[in-house]
Amino acid sequence: MPAPTVRLSTAEARRSIVIDSAIEVFARTGYLGTPIAAIAEHARISPAYVSKLFPNKEALFVAALDECFDRAGAALSRGADTGVDRSPDGILSAMGGAYADLIAxxxxxxxxxxxxxxxxxxxxxxxLRRGIESITTLVRSRSGAxxxxxxxxxxYGQLCHLIVTTGLDEVPAEWARLLTAGIRHP
Amino acid sequence: MPAPTVRLSTAEARRSIVIDSAIEVFARTGYLGTPIAAIAEHARISPAYVSKLFPNKEALFVAALDECFDRAGAALSRGADTGVDRSPDGILSAMGGAYADLIAxxxxxxxxxxxxxxxxxxxxxxxLRRGIESITTLVRSRSGAxxxxxxxxxxYGQLCHLIVTTGLDEVPAEWARLLTAGIRHP
DNA sequence: CATGTGAGTGACTGTACACTCACTCTCGGG
DNA sequence: CCCGAGAGTGAGTGTACAGTCACTCACATG
Structure with a gap:
């Protein structure tokens, strides 16, 4: 019977798989709180090979962060195209909706x-500054607001961060509802 | 000559000195990025004694965070009293000013x-949720907004966090000025 | 002056983790 | 069929750090 032979892939393909894993695992446990081994395990790869693909942990985190801003930019861009209301505020709110979907x-x-x-x-x-810059300029130019x-x-995007990090959308209290009002919850 | 004899203080006094140090050092290097020894050094105390004053690092961080929200609440409260314009929005903006001073x-x-x-x-x-709750309810009740x-x-407070963490107020670019416009810089 | 309580520490222990290195295995080109 | 380049790993190394423990020393009290 054909033993499930190990197929090799290219380093480039592995890199992007590892970045996907890095986004997910770093997001859960943070930069310092995440051992490279946890990302390796998620990517079903040995820790040693992760270290071979990226010069160090910092570079891996930066790669993940860059990818993250790329995706956010793409989502906002898509949102800007899909809105019905073509006024600046209309486009802005369509972009907000797309962003909310993305960060579900x-x-x-x-x-x-x-x-x-x-x-x-x-x-x-x-x-981080690069990312914020690209988001800001994109929102500015695509919406015309x-x-x-x-x-x-x-x-309000930052408020959204606060709500998610603290799980405020799960807190059944008046002050929590005040903060989450009108924010699209994941 | 009288050798500078070591004066002992009470554990309670030490605890609050350590909390002050913890706020400063944790703020610089984060929870996981800060060794207890760094806080001990700042407080001019041995690491061992810090571990005796607080059951573990987590409890020390929480104590620092609580103190931090206490100070913020006190500053907002003071701000609410000092404003000239007694309308809700006037009080709110006075509180914002007081907060800006505090986080200088x-x-x-x-x-x-x-x-x-x-x-x-x-x-x-x-x-964190406790802290946000106390701030939110305080702002709500004192301003009547x-x-x-x-x-x-x-x-906008959260936007302020973004600006400070990324040093955006030092970035001489249009997009950065767009984000920092009207925010009281430290 | 004797003593008990509590302040404060040095030295240690166990563990977790970033990164390295020598090595094996796969597979495409000759 | 063979061989070299590159994919991939196991077993380590060095270090940083949280928490502990046995201990010393200050000082208030009788």
Missing amino acids: DRSLLMLQVHAQSAATVPEIGAA SDEAVQRFVA | DRSLLMLQVHAQSAATVPEIGAA SDEAVQRFVA
Whole structure:
């Protein structure tokens, strides 16, 4: 009988699989809280090989974060196209809806929170700024909304982070409902 | 000559000194990124004694976080009293100003960010929710503003966290100025 | 001055983890 | 069929750190 022979793939393909795993696992346990071995296990690969694919843990985290912002940008872009109301505010709210759909699984959002916490690592801080920049300029240019409206968009996005990290949407209290009101829950 | 004899203090006094140190050091390097020894050094105390004063690192972090929210609450409360404009929105903006003054040194704010990142540790998540609750209800009751206005207050507070963690107020670019516009910078 | 209580520490232990290295295995090209 | 390049790993190494323990020392009280 044909034993399930091990098929090799290219390092490039492995890298992107590992990045997917990294997004998920880093999102759950944070930068310092995640051993490389946990990501390796999730990617069904040996820890040694992860270390061979990325020069160090920091670079792996940055790669995951970059990918995360790429996906967010793509989702926002799609959202900007799908709205019915073509006014700036209409587009903005369509983008908000698309973003809400995207972060339904929490990983992208949590990764951003962990990145903020680890932003004192220079490479991580830089990646975070890059990401915010691309989101901000994309929202600005695709919606055509005013600076104030874009700022508000980002501010409520951050509120969304707070709600998710603290599980506020599960808290059955008046103050919690006040904060989550009108926010699309995952 | 009188050798500088070692004066003992009470454990209670030490505890609060250690909490002060913990706020500062945890704020700089985060929960997992901070060794107990770093806090001990800042408090000019042995690591062993820190471990004797607090059952574990988690409890120390929670104590620091609680203290942090206490200070924030006190500052907001003071702000609510000092405003000239006694309308809800006037009081709200006075509270915002007081908060901005308080977080000039970034420690309180950074600690919150790190707490969000570590919120999967049950005790830390609970402390964070307690803190948010007390802030939210305080802002609500002292200002008398609408639910929407309070939600907006918190959302822009979170935007403030983003700005500080990423050092956006130092970034000389249009997109950065868009996000920081109108936010009181430290 | 004797003594008990509590402040404070040095040295240690166990563990977790990032990263390395020598090695094996796969498979495409000659 | 063979061989070399590259995929992939097991077993380690060094280090950092949380928490413990036996101990010393200060000082208030009688």
